[in-house]
Amino acid sequence: MIACPSCGAENAESARFCSSCGSQLRPDGAVHESRKTVTVLFCDAAASTSVGERIDAESLRAVMTRYFDAMRAVVERHGGVVEKFIGDAMMAVFGVPRVHEDDALRAVRASLGIRERLLDLDKSLRSERGVSIEWRTGLNTGEVVAGDTGTGHRFVTGDAVNVAARLEQAAAPGEILLGEATYRLVHDAVQVEPATELSLKGKSAPVAAYRLLGEATAESRVSRLQSPVVGRERPRRLLDEAWQQVVSERVCHLFTILGAAGVGKSRIVSDFVERHAAESRAVYGRCLAYGEGITYWPLGEVVRALAGITDEDDAAAARSRIEAFLQGETDAKVIAERLAAAIGLVEARATPEETAWAARRFLEAVASNDALVVVVDDLQWAELAMLDLVDHIATWTLDAPIMLICLAREELLDARPAWGGGKRSATTITLEPLNESESGDLVANLIGGTELPNAVRDRIVAASEGNPLFVEELLGMLMDEGVLVADDGHWKPVRDLAELSVPPTINALLAARLDGLPSPERAVLERGAVEGKVFHRGAISELVPEAERRELPVQLLALTRKELVRPDRSEFAGEEAYRFRHLLIRDAAYQAMPKATRAELHARFADWLGRVAGDRLAEYEEIIAYTRRAGG
Template sequence: MFTCPRCSAENPPLAKFCSECGAPLAAQSGLAEERKVVTVLFADLVGFTARSERLDPEDVRAILTPYFARVRNEIESFGGTVEKFIGDAVMAVFGAPVAYGDDPERAVRAAIAIRDAVQELNAADPELDLQMRIAVNTGEALVSLSASAAQGEGMVTGDVVNTASRLQEAAPVNGILVGEETYSATRSAVEYAEAEAVLAKGKQLPVRVWRALTPVLSPGERRRGKVPMLGRASELGVLVGIWENVVAEKRPQLVTLCGPAGIGKSRLAAEFVDLVDVSEARVIRGRSLPYGEVTPYGAFAAQVKQVAGMFDTDSDETASEKLNAAMATLVETDAAELAAHIAMLIGVGKDGGVGDRQTLFFAARRLVEALALDRPTVLVFDDIHVSASSMLDLLETLASRVREVPLMFLTLARPELSTQRPTWGSGLPAYVALPLERLAAEDSEELGRRLLVSAGADTRTVDELAAKAEGNPLFIEELASSLVEGRANAGELPSSIRGIIAARLDTLPPLERDVLLDASVFGKVFWSGGLTTIANDAPARHEALDSLEGRDLIRRDPVSRLQGQQQFAFKHQLIREVAYSILPRTLRAKRHRAIALFLEGAAGEAGDVAPALAHHWREAGEPERAVDYLLVGAEQANRGWAKDEAFRLFGEALELVPEDAIERRREIAKQLAVVAQAAFHLIDAERLVRHARPDPEPA
């Protein structure tokens, strides 16, 4: 069975469209299992087991059926998957089978929605009196991609599941407890209260927990960083120049800031808006939400509500009155008719009216023109890569039809937009795409230095952090936060970053994703010929490599270390790390062995690839063959007077030789002692000489 990533319904393996929601189903990955950072939600009714003993079975079902329906609906509306119902308890998973990058936040929002939904059920029928405990926990798990929830098969396995279950048992009645990883990933978006650590069964130390109260930010929204923006002066200047031209010439412009998650699109837009706000201009913001939209025009609806002073809590009558009043102040004719059409477009009111698309889009055009005629206006559309196609159609229609008013459409998008709408912006009279690249090394280091002031980090730590983040401001912030709070060291990757990158990988077509995962086993550099030794489908894999290069995930190197082999390299080491982390250990070992055999055939025992061969044989679980290549590499390094490198390789070889292989250990120790002496590691040399001497004969 194959689980639909949109609605979580199970479908036959060869299905092309979901039988429940109609969403297209991509071909499945060749992997049966993956390692993923997931968030697990446990919810259980309090005291219902004892209560059900006193009730007729039909009465129990009458209570549980609407309860289960509401719980499932809330979980799935936030992108989660219901793994199983056990009695009156439910377990759900976020981040598998598909990751979205904000899975911990989705899970906590779902938990809050479940809590509120149960209270609504109680309000509708006071005799229900349902109480519950909920827990949310984030961590790494082994995910079975072929598991069938309908047949009771578990999808995720790992300590994250057991811990979530223990936290649920300790949660207060009608309360939500979250673990440390979940809290760290969501504390800027959710209000929390401190809670006493939980003494969980099977845990050596108490588990730190927090009690989730209520969301404080909209989905996808992030607080602005506390340090000044660095490295974006040029891009900010471009935006300012475009805006000045829009105002001076009254020529509308569509601008798209594009780049991967965390690269700084929202921060740049916020800094630009600050400059615009000091003038007489109007700025209206809207965001396309990844979940919970009530209309396909969500971002535009949010802007209309700001203009009219409408709130989500307004009754239909109040909302309509506010919209009519706002339109009456902006346009001189047809205000009521335009307001009615705008209401249809954004889903306000329930009069049952249906307008044709051209008429509704024309009403939207009249509104934005009126706003810009009143004063220069910037309409900010955030996260349009998750917009419905109808919203993108509206944007392109407005950008192509609005004329002679000072209006800027500022849109923000991730690279996925090019997949959803390859023709975005093409053919428009005034369109600018402004891609955001990685921060320069000096800007990354300065950002890291400012964020680590409180930790008193040294230059080496800052440099390691900046190099690890590869110029992504959000990754620098997350790594710095982990260091300051003691949750990780500079070499570790926080689960928040892993989740963001995994979400990007999950948007790839299955074959491209499989190729990228296989390539990650090689390391930073890999060869196309080597990939076909892992899976023998060369033509398709060559096409996948071309596509991955077009997506800016890999690059084709002009020179190859292996004759006759096209060499590629990952554009970002973090993507390689996350891709590699997805593969289960058993699959890694098999792929390392296949790669080692490929390298032996392509390069033989050439000294320059010997360390790589040693690495692959070691990870394949064959240390004896790894030792052979470590010695080849060490001897070549020694001949080239790279004594430190030779010392390292001889040392690694010695560590891999079993303790009972006495003669071989002595021989390597001798070689290591000679290199140590030449490299002025005198203390090590003396120790190794003693180790290399044979044991004295017994008297």
């Protein structure tokens, strides 16, 4: 038996939570585990053995230290964690301690960055020591068990790790091989060529691999499925009304579109830009979730696009291009200097206020000739200085027709609850999910002139719950995997679609959102997922540690405000009930728990359900029996 450190009650040795108070039965320093989908990168110095034969041990150590330092710096810049060095190889993980929706792309960019750094290092070593280092890299994405010992040491285990190591071993010197799962997550953002299927140790079937050539250009990133805008009459009308004000009154209108990932914010804007292309000039900037020098990244993209600055332009040429738009402005040189500093063209610094002033004056000058549409995407990731800059432009622009469109998830309001408020020329809308009819129309548009069985369409509509990206990704996954096949103008399923797997792109979005929650809120979602899509507050209270029960109303309110759950009708008198806003969120929360944790929580939930059912116990016997089986 094991005694609970919180209440002293005795529990079975295999228990992970106290049966009396619900506290975790873990001593300090014990391993804390979770299930995550991560991308694993292995990179090995392929020629280090021959190098070691040509230089002494001390020199070899210095060479390898530079090699490892270069790789670590690139990995950490892209948000990865170096888990360990194994001989001449490095293993890095993207997705711990926190999952990001673009972990696979971060890993790919890191592998390209490593290649660039090691090419430079190789040139240096050839010159300094007359030796050369070759390397090879393998990347793979998959589910792992991620552990944290509580002492700062993290580790991951699972087949995804083994496959990444095997891909690295199969790569030729200087080659980067991507596993199938990684490629599916980044296929629209990279240039690859198929590699010969690999027979890897420990795998019964050949494994597909792709040779990474580089990142795709923006122009080459084309969605595999296309559709006109479905529904969205009100947002389109409001955008058009704001545009008429911009043009007729020569003002700046701040138009903010809030909504969940994949709900269609970018599609609405691209539709607007296409419809008004003849009477405006549109430019785009995107806020980045990570990186160095990203405070004014979207401003840099906008300025470079408007001024025609290319990668080949040096600082002087770039500043000249900016000044060309400022002819007649008395402060032209000052504006150009401050913009050049803000977007990293020169080492000089400007204050946030000076940068905002310069950005506004530059956009006013550009818009003096043509009405301007400036789109800033992913504003929820903007740093405070960038938010202040956007607000300054919207507030103080004079005699310049500028439509300033900002796209953001609702987390933006956590940083700026009153965003857009107090301005005469400002509109903020929230884009809601499509209804069932609109989702059905979207499916029909995406498959073009071919027909789809009603049962298949209804299954996709139900699973996507109104999210256009989910519709597109589910349909694309079924086509890519050969589950839907074209036959004489019809799409036919080759197997039952009762259980749809979640496309990896969608799984990454959901996992990242859950992983970004405070631990107590995430724990509530995970325990709610044990009960199902609808769960009861009493059940959660039973499943969380006793010390956390007092804060449960606060956590549920926070999750409701974040639109992860919503109040629902209760099955039991006196019990509050909640429903997951999306079934896929419930599934992601459930899958994040280790199987042993799920099993114990199922058993405890069955006990709770048996107690609250009371005289209605017979109604719930099957559910209780199923739950006990799930509990092992």
